[in-house]
Amino acid sequence: MSGLSLKYEVPGDDFTRAGEASSDVKRKLKKLGYDPDAIRRVAIAMYEGEINMVIHAGGGQAFVTIEPERVDIVLEDHGPGIADVEKAMQAGYSTAPDQVRSLGFGAGMGLPNMKKYTDEMTIDTEVGKGTTLKMTVLVNHKS
């Protein structure tokens, strides 16, 4: 099976729609018969990333490649960038405004969650330019 490549626009101005891309990926993986645990890890990691793009970066693009043994997720935005990646990776550290907290996010768990649920994660970020986040989940494909 060759890889299935998907591309999504993540709108930056509509919090209510955040998560639609992750939801679609989840549905596709389910249809393809991937392991439920792997599907959940992909869904959570990508969903947190989507939420981050909406909260911090005014939206962006998500590129997902589905292969039998792995799912690669690339989240690209042209937001403010992350000034201190090390700090951002700490559980509980957040720069999200209070308004975001009232929406149920901004607990400082986004990036730590993504790291926890993925097998590989790299952050390429530049202040003022944007952030590209790459994540890989290795899956046990049920043939």
Added chain:
Amino acid sequence: MKISDVAAILQADVLVEGNMDTEVKTACGSDMMSDVLAFVKDQSVLLTGLMNPQVVRTAEMMDMHCIIFVRGKEADPMVLQLAEQKDITVLQTRYRMFTACGMLYEAGLRGGCEKE
């Protein structure tokens, strides 16, 4: 217990009826969705006072079967519509978070994250 049992224990209104016979063993109570996403493994029920579509999205990502809105809060039709699409049961109880969690714990539901 079944979701129908959960509804009976909390004297809850059923806002979206999914499969009420689904067996649930674990639950999580939180208004912070990132905390739900961080600490929940194989949870089936989400109790929350948060009322936006991201509650349904979070439940969806976690494969949860039932959302319970505590304190008798009114849910937006859009939230209910999304839950219906995702086949997630939505209940509404007048009990507050602590009490609702306590009632379900007493009846046998557990947190599921740690050894309890």
